[in-house]
Amino acid sequence: MSFTALRLFQENGQRVSRYVDQSLDDLDAGDVVIESHYAAVNYKDARAVSGVGNVIKRFPCVPGIEVSGTVLSSTSDRFTKGQAVTVQGGQLFGIRHDGAFSQCVRVPAEWVAPIPEGFDARDVVALGIGAYTSAVAVEELERRGVKPQDGPIAVTGATGGCSSFAIDMLAGLGYTVVASTGKTTAHDYLRRIGASEVVGRDGLCSGDKPLEEQRWAGAIDAVGGAPLDQVLRSMKKRGVVCSFGNAAGEKVETSIYPFILRSVTLAGINANHPVATRGTAWTRMAKGGDLRPRHLDSICFDIAFRDLKTYCDQVISSGIQGRAVVNF
Template sequence: MEQRNFKALVVEKIADTQFQRCIKQRSVSELPPGDVLIRVQYSSLNFKDALSATGNPGVTRNFPHTPGIDAVGVVAHSDSKLWQAGDQVIVTSYDLGMNTDGGLSEYIRVPAQWVVALPSNLTPAQAMSYGTAGLTAALMITALIDNGVQPQDGEILVTGATGGVGSVAVAILATLGYNVCAATGKASQTAYLKQLGATSVIDRNELTENKRPMLKERWAGVVDVVGGETLSCAIKATKYTGTVTCSGMVSDVSFTTSIFPFILRGVKLIGIDSVECKMENRLSAWQQMANQFKPTCLSNLTSEIKLEQAEAQLLAMLDGKSHGRFIVNLQ
């Protein structure tokens, strides 16, 4: 088993701030320690993978390194009683693909506690269509629902709408009967967003008014991955007792707001983390994604690529030029 060779995307540091990516043959013996060895069937591409692949020290510090925060596959060997060879499993987040070699590889080895069983209603490809992006979208939508935001309350704003988290969020919300306003910088993708179920599409530049402490009430709920001024603007235009969820910072890590939306409108701001989220919430989210949240258009927001195409796609993602979800076939 330890002698087995396989293919992986490897990022190497060639100078202080210079990194190169190539496909390399690796051996199982080089994988990090862990209880469960998994033969990966599919991985997927997330914004964090793009940061890791280009040497962002906030994500990955040790090189050479294999990115890939998502993987679905079959257990090849297990030293844990929790899993047996042949089990069909998903691993997302924790340290996978950050400083632990990740899913852009034919094999991964991880602690048993990171592993989740593939729900019976999902194929391996569908699980990666969701991946971390989908899990995050599902956790954000669950937070809206748990805070009482209902379809009849009005529009839900989704920012970064053509991205991974955004696309899945639009599709799930539409499946649940919500009226979704998708904010995007890609006017050319209006038809794509409508096909996912967005009721309206706005230019993301409309969400940059930042001088007044509050704006006209519009959103019953918000799913924000952009941060910065976009998040400020969303909070200020959220309706009385509405809920804003935030998980990302593609524009900025900082944002400004006064206290007024919170104390005059009772607006709630909820941060979402899918990396260390409790196992009970993770399992519940995967069950929802496999059942009541599952959009019929999941395959329409997904493009399947080979490992050899991952580098170009990750760079396009950093450039803001990709849309939807990319799954990487490693079979």
């Protein structure tokens, strides 16, 4: 059996990805062989394919951390030929073990989950880790008592996959959402998916003082760096900031004053959980659930497998709006 994979190589100190013809013997070992139908393209996947940063920890390796498809064969009695399944996240898949960007995937059985009720083969990865991360952040705001009537919620990196879902979910729950974006052409898109107001990347804060005008009851931050500092300095008393990303930088320089004078909480979000352990943040996104994004079709779009490499380079060089799904 032969199939195509997009594999990342390390050659002469450079990282380069190439489409290669493969047989099963070329893939890492595992109990379950899956014919890929859909794979998501997260920011870290785009970095991996484009050879940026240190996402991939072993070379050569197939990137991609989320796939859905049907079982071609299984040596585990948990799965049968033809079953609809998904593999998402963990510390190895698409990082140290050949991942999703391949027409055929082979993994240990414990990484595989049946497609849960309320999801189908496409939406399970279209939503995937991106929407799940936002849902975990939204639940964190709820758990810490931030209510729609407390004031607006700022969302940074607004046109990104995760943040687009956050905007949609928050608006659906009745929150007023202010979206921060670097893309002047994306304002209509952001209003369509639920933003009440759109500001630029430096529009989150009114000045340079350690504490500025109190604007946000809550925030969902996908970018870190300077925008996260701006958000912290503009939080209302007892406001909650959920932070999960680093697109603007992995370091944050800020002061202690938002924390000790306004009782602001900075809550870290790590949503790298296997599908089977995801709990309510995941099940609330199933068809009919209250966190089901209402604008899934505006946020997610399909790309062909052959266009994936070019698409990833574009994400890194100029950014993209929404979340791409590879349709094999």
